[in-house]
Amino acid sequence: MRIFLTGATGYIGRAVLDALVRGGHQVTALVRDNQKAKRVASRGGQPLVGNLGDPDSYRAAADAQDGYVHTAYDDATGRGPVVDRIALDTLIAAARRPRTVSAATPARRFVFYTSEPWVLGRTSDPVAEDAPINPIALASWRPDHERLVIAAGSAELRTIVIRPGVVYGGGDGMVGDLFKSAANGLVRVVGDGNNRWPLIYDRDLADLYVRLAQHEDASGIFHANDEGDERLNDIVSAIGPHLAHRPDVRHVPLDEARAKMGDYADALSLDQVVRSPRARAIGWAPTLHSVAGNAARLLGEWKAARA
Numbered sequence: 001m002r003i004f005l006t007g008a009t010g011y012i013g014r015a016v017l018d019a020l021v022r023g024g025h026q027v028t029a030l031v032r033d034n035q036k037a038k039r040v041a042s043r044g045g046q047p048l049v050g051n052l053g054d055p056d057s058y059r060a061a062a063d064a065q066d067g068y069v070h071t072a073y074d075d076a077t078g079r080g081p082v083v084d085r086i087a088l089d090t091l092i093a094a095a096r097r098p099r100t101v102s103a104a105t106p107a108r109r110f111v112f113y114t115s116e117p118w119v120l121g122r123t124s125d126p127v128a129e130d131a132p133i134n135p136i137a138l139a140s141w142r143p144d145h146e147r148l149v150i151a152a153g154s155a156e157l158r159t160i161v162i163r164p165g166v167v168y169g170g171g172d173g174m175v176g177d178l179f180k181s182a183a184n185g186l187v188r189v190v191g192d193g194n195n196r197w198p199l200i201y202d203r204d205l206a207d208l209y210v211r212l213a214q215h216e217d218a219s220g221i222f223h224a225n226d227e228g229d230e231r232l233n234d235i236v237s238a239i240g241p242h243l244a245h246r247p248d249v250r251h252v253p254l255d256e257a258r259a260k261m262g263d264y265a266d267a268l269s270l271d272q273v274v275r276s277p278r279a280r281a282i283g284w285a286p287t288l289h290s291v292a293g294n295a296a297r298l299l300g301e302w303k304a305a306r307a
């Protein structure tokens with residue numbers, strides 16, 4: 001299939017690009033400069049230099065696609081939600097325009113939107129995709145974008161919202177930050193650390209995107225979690241033994257953390273137990289189910305990615 005991917009140089013998008021290319025798909029990837037274009041080309045994607053906030057830079061290329069996978073997020077400008085909305089409007093409009101048909105053309109085009117479980121708020125009892133939303137402040141704008149995507153679904157277009165857990169693997173993300181702090185000798189944990197993050201290994205998450213692209217009946221909301229329900233304290237404790245020096249661990253009261261990092265403190269201390277029954281129903285099964293249980297391997301991945 002011909003797939004248009006945003007965010008191919010990012011944490012999630014890189015893994016999705018690799019998995020789509022491995023799956024034999026032709027991926028056009030929006031990147032912001034020539035250096036990143038080279039990186040994407042070396043991974044088997046067809047780069048297109050442009051910017052999410054400037055639809056003219058990618059509208060024409062987006063027309064000729066069978067599917068759209070949006071993983072990009074503009075975190076640096078303070079206009080993240082605004083740029084995200086521009087991107088969704090542009091991709092959905094492209095997905096509704098006529099396309100050229102080839103032997104590999106699927107019957108329905110698709111648009112995938114990468115959201116986050118923070119739209120669910122605190123969920124100390126397990127919740128699935130049908131749970132009511134109750135977003136934390138950081139994700140307060142997200143439900144509108146999820147609704148926009150779901151409402152765009154039709155007989156000709158299937159639309160999907162994916163809510164990945166906190167991604168681990170390689171050198172990035174919130175778990176990568178834990179490895180970094182531990183390697184530097186001090187891990188600050190917001191709150192008492194008994195909270196559970198919903199988690200997912202980057203390659204398992206990418207496998208779900210590919211399965212959803214190939215599953216012509218799939219639409220709606222999909223959670224993506226390893227369902228390990230690990231407590232943050234257990235993850236932090238598991239890292240120390242694999243380092244030359246055990247790091248100190250400091251539990252920072254939520255109010256103190258909020259004063260320093262704002263709403264992100266609430267995200268870090270959120271307790272969430274999330275299930276992914278809809279993804280499992282299409283045959284998806286994560287290969288990893290624990291950060292703590294794979295701490296040595298994941299620390300090795302983190303070091304290799306940083307090297």
Ligand SMILES: NC(=O)c1ccc[n+]([C@@H]2O[C@H](COP(=O)([O-])OP(=O)(O)OC[C@H]3O[C@@H](n4cnc5c(N)ncnc54)[C@H](OP(=O)(O)O)[C@@H]3O)[C@@H](O)[C@H]2O)c1
Pocket residue numbers: 006007008009010011012013030031032033036050051052053071072073074075083114115116117163164165166167168172173174
């Ligand atoms: N990481 C997680 O644990 C996690 C979990 C759940 C949901 N999510 C959500 O998934 C999405 C992606 O997360 P991530 O961790 O992969 O983020 P990331 O590593 O920061 O990657 C963001 C990607 O978006 C691209 N981008 C940013 N602004 C752009 C613009 N104006 N035009 C074109 N491309 C632009 C970046 O390109 P450059 O390389 O040029 O910067 C990069 O490829 C976000 O919406 C995030 O909230 C993430």
